Amino acid sequence: MKRDCAHPIALAAFAALALAGCQRESRDFEPPTKTVSSPSVRMSMIQPGAVVTGTALEHKYEDNAYALSEGKRLFGWYNCNGCHANGGGDKGPALMDNVWVYGSDPANIYATIVEGRPNGMPSFGGHVPDNEVWELVAYVRSLSGLASDSAAPNRADAMQVKKPESQTDKQTPVVAAPSGASERP
Secondary structure (H helix, E strand, C coil): CCCCCHHHHHHHHHHHHHHHHHCCCCCCCCCCCCCCCCCCCCCCCCCCCCCCCCCHHHHHHHCCHHHHHHHHHHHHHCCCHHHHHHHCCCCCCCCCCCEECCCCCHHHHHHHHHHCECCCECCCCCCCCHHHHHHHHHHHHHHCCCCCCCCCCCCCCCCCCCCCHHHCCCCCCEECCCCCCCCCC
16 A cells, blocks of 8 residues: 655644744743843933933833733732823823823833832832833833734733723824923023
8 A cells, every 4th residue: 555645744844833833922931130220311301311222121021922911910019000090191191192201212111110200200219120110111111002012912801991902003102291391482
């Protein structure tokens, strides 16, 4: 009897293709070994400072679904909801629109969390580990659609108050003057 080799070869090719497509991303469950000191960023349009962007850690968290879901969990755990009301704004500014008082770059958001801001945002530097701050940064950016669609969580385990991050319309960030700042002629 003649044995047909096409079937096992096709099956092996299909299995190899299926295995190659299984891994969407690598997930690091340990905090990164490299720590980042607080970047020097512009606090407002009237204060000097350099904007630092493009660090390797920013992108490690921005494009990672696990980091975004951890940031979402930490957002509730550290009671960011208390001031930002699930990103819609309350005592603190809204995080799901395109208006960013201190800039939408990850380094600016990192500095806001670590150093705090005048008129209400407390400093969490030294209280929240760096890797968790970067996870929060990635999640905060995802609230206004600035996260990668492939990395953003699709659903929450709690009540939905808005569309999932992966379906949020991308907002074009604009810089707004901080509250209390007056414009000079």
